[in-house]
Every structure is written in C-alpha cells, then in structure tokens.
Amino acid sequence: MLFLEKVPDLSSFDLQIYKYVSENIDKIIYMRIRDLAEATHTSTASILRFTKKFDCSGFSEFKVKLQLYAAEKALEVVDDVDEMSYIDFLTRAMQPSYKQKIQRAVELLANKELVVFLGSGSSEIMAQYGSLYFSNLFTLALRIEDPSNYPIEFLSQKFSEQICIIALSVSGETQEVTNYLKHLNTSHCKVISITNSENSTIAKLSDLNIPYYINRETIKKDREHPDKTIELTSQLPAVYTIEAIAKAVRNSLVAEKN
Incomplete structure (x- = not known):
C-alpha cells in the first residue's frame, strides 16, 4: 500500500485520507499538513496518526517517502506498435x-x-x-x-x-x-x-x-x-x-x- 509492503490497519478516517493521497500524490508533496487536513475534512492530528501508520515520524517524512515512491512508479516510455x-x-x-x-x-x-x-x-x-x-x-x-x-x-x-x-x-x-x-x-x-x-x-x-x-x-x-x-x-x-x-x-x- 503506497510505499509500504504491508497493509496497515486503517480506520474510516484513515481510509478517507488514503483515498485522497493515492489520487493526488503529485499535489501532496507540495502541501502543508493543514492543507491536507482541510482537503480531507479531517484534523492535523488525524493526519499525524495516519502518517505514523505508514512508519513515518511525521508529515515531512511521509512526503519524502511519497515523493520517492512516485518517482519509482513513474511510467517508462515504450515504443509505439511497429x-x-x-x-x-x-x-x-x-x-x-x-x-x-x-x-x-x-x-x-x-x-x-x-x-x-x-x-x-x-x-x-x-x-x-x-x-x-x-x-x-x-x-x-x-x-x-x-x-x-x-x-x-x-x-x-x-x-x-x-x-x-x-x-x-x-x-x-x-x-x-x-x-x-x-x-x-x-x-x-x-x-x-x-x-x-x-x-x-x-x-x-x-x-x-x-x-x-x-x-x-x-x-x-x-x-x-x-x-x-x-x-x-x-x-x-x-x-x-x-x-x-x-x-x-x-x-x-x-x-x-x-
């Protein structure tokens, strides 16, 4: 799930945050914690609890790992049909x-x-x-x-x-x-x-x-x-x-x- 090999135990609030994050990875890496809280209709405390379930010490580390994950998943260009x-x-x-x-x-x-x-x-x-x-x-x-x-x-x-x-x-x-x-x-x-x-x-x-x-x-x-x-x-x-x-x-x- 995202950059984790395991599936963390997510609450209904966590799933709400996860859905937004997975659909807006490119935006998240430029957001502040309160911006994400506002976008997901949650609180900064909920965001911090969410990031800890992804083995991160805080929102900053979560964004770094998310950015690395996005880079690894970047699509490789393939040749057109020949x-x-x-x-x-x-x-x-x-x-x-x-x-x-x-x-x-x-x-x-x-x-x-x-x-x-x-x-x-x-x-x-x-x-x-x-x-x-x-x-x-x-x-x-x-x-x-x-x-x-x-x-x-x-x-x-x-x-x-x-x-x-x-x-x-x-x-x-x-x-x-x-x-x-x-x-x-x-x-x-x-x-x-x-x-x-x-x-x-x-x-x-x-x-x-x-x-x-x-x-x-x-x-x-x-x-x-x-x-x-x-x-x-x-x-x-x-x-x-x-x-x-x-x-x-x-x-x-x-x-x-x-």
Whole structure:
C-alpha cells in the first residue's frame, strides 16, 4: 500500500485520507499538513496518526517517502506498435524455409493422441490459446499451468510416444519450461518449440524449433527489482505459427481421408 509492503490497519478516517493521497500524490508533496487536513475534512492530528501508520515520524517524512515512491512508479516510455516488424515477419512466413518448418511440425504431430502446450507469462496465454485452437481443429490438446508439478518422465514409453509437446517462449530461456524439457531426455515425446530465436536453450532441446525473429521489447519491472523485466514483445508471430500448424495438420488429415 503506497510505499509500504504491508497493509496497515486503517480506520474510516484513515481510509478517507488514503483515498485522497493515492489520487493526488503529485499535489501532496507540495502541501502543508493543514492543507491536507482541510482537503480531507479531517484534523492535523488525524493526519499525524495516519502518517505514523505508514512508519513515518511525521508529515515531512511521509512526503519524502511519497515523493520517492512516485518517482519509482513513474511510467517508462515504450515504443509505439511497429507495423513494419509485423509485415517483415509475415513476409518471411511466406518463404519456403518457413513453410518447410510448418510441414515438419505436421509430420511430428501425425497420429499423436495428445498435444501438450507449455508457456509462462504472456506465453502461457498463448499456450492456453493453442490448446483450444488445436482441440477445435484435430486432436485433444492441453495446457500445463505449472510444469514443475507434471513430471512427465514417469509416463510409460507407449503413452509418451503418443504425446507431442509444444513449448512457447519469446526468449527461449524460460526456466520453468527449460527444466520441464530437460526431463524429457529419457522419454519418447516429440518437442516442437516456437521461440524468437533458434539460438536458445529451449530451441536446442526441441526436435523442431520454429523461430520468428521479431524485435524484442522489455521494460524494467520497478526499481526495487532492477534485475527483473516485463516482456512486451508481440505475440503475433506465435499466434500465426500456432494457427498455421493447426490448419496444416487439419488439411493433411482431410487429404488422407479423401
């Protein structure tokens, strides 16, 4: 809550002050204590009690901490949507080399009874989308929410031979997905990965990697976690690739029956 990691015990008066403060941070740092009391229809004593609940000795310290908090939460500028990067990807997706990879995916998925999608963060949403799209078009597909709780190495050889894993990761280095795929060394599952680069750990752990090479975009999570970033890279190439594979498999099955 504000600059506190914990949630203090706030009275109805405190909540009234808190609501005003959270909505007017830029103004508060220039106000006097009596100005805030007047704005919140409380008293200076109420303001002092409020600031002490936020581990401050007084209103002056509260304003300093509030100013630092506001600076840390300042929005980082992000790039506008780059339509040309999408056009570049779609152009490459029409090339024979890309279509060959889609065809190779069709071959790996042939006669599989189950497709399992893996992903984390925004790629987890893509995994959910992929499982629904595949299930609608040709076979049962599931998304694994927590790879660490699904030790697939305990599956029988006969069953694992009927499974194809599709791993999704922009960086190709997602730890949860990497650890899961490493458990497949002794299994007989086939692995297809869709990543931004073929020079990644997940790509190298796969039977087939389909890289899409689009400009990556990340922002820092916050100043308290300078080593952590938020992935903003577009998932359009992943969506396109998922749909291209599913439709190619469906058409292959239809052609076999005709």
